[in-house]
Amino acid sequence: MTLWRIRATVDDRPGYLSVLTASLALRGVNILSVQVQPTEQGAVDDFLVDAPDTLDEAELIAAVERGRGRDCWVARSEARGLADQPTRVLGLANRLVRDPDSAGEALRALLGADSVSWRPASTGVERGITGTSMLLADPAGGSFSLRRAAPAFTPAEYARAQALVELAATVARRAAEQVTLVLPDGAEVAVRPACAHDLSGVVELHETCSPRSRQQRYLGGAVLPQPARLRRLLEPSRGLTLIATTTGPGGAAESVVAMANLLGEGDEAEVALLVRDDWQRRGLGFALLRRLAQHADHAGYAALVLHVQAENGPMLRTLRRLGRPSVAHRDGTLLTLTVGLAVTAMAEREGTSLVPGA
Incomplete structure (x- = not known):
């Protein structure tokens, strides 16, 4: 038996494909797969067949034409053609x-x-x-x-x-969107938009962070987030998630050392950071926050919103380094900080103020 590819056009009418397959079957041709591709001229049928060695190209074309096929093309195929x-x-x-x-x-x-x-x-x-x-x-x-x-x-x-x-x-x-950041201490990290394939690395990031770091990120506790939640954070319906990675000695597999989320909601975007403990206080959080703020500016959001524990001094200092005006509301130990973006810039140009009571 010999593998062949056959392509022919038949009228796109009920029963016409069966006439063609019956004509092939009468000559001992076994059809292994068929694809039907609609066109304006009719249905183009693409067959992979196993035909007796006694049949040649001309006889296969004749069989197709007897089965009401036209514009026939026949060529030998290889075993790899068996893959659908x-x-x-x-x-x-x-x-x-x-x-x-x-x-x-x-x-x-x-x-x-x-x-x-x-x-x-x-x-x-x-x-x-x-x-x-x-x-x-x-x-x-x-x-x-x-x-x-x-x-x-x-x-x-x-x-x-x-x-x-x-x-x-x-x-x-x-x-092309991946950039290499050089931190103040000379360390280098690669920063790029996250995707679903980063799930395992982000899970490992959470596992290697201290309970305190996780609690400061998620506020509600130090337990590990469920994978389903992390998937949503990696590819938000609106916004952007950045991850920072490093490559181990000798080109070892990369490790995710930080994740920064920008989650759009209306005309505002909520921001949150998680930085592995051994990479904290090295300028990485600030670099990620600045990139998210720039993205939010370009995307047209009016403000960034951050929920931060009042005792989280490093995060508050990082926010101050951003150099943008913000408004804080306190609820017990939780601070909600609103950082103005495009609307603030417009108000400043027009000589107005967004700070209540100003």
């Missing part, structure tokens, strides 16, 4: 996460393209498919041009390819 399409796409996505610069090779593998090239952005160029040519928009700028001898590209293939290109651009953008 979702599995192949997930494998390529995993490759892009590790190496976003491999987008061209991923597109070639996904679509069996003969050539893949990147070109700068230009006006008047129509993205889409034209027969065996495809032009994809690169969110980072420019576009990818793909060609293959046969078969013609389908809208479904275009959608898959565009999704892979956008994934590569997202991963590259996240890598």
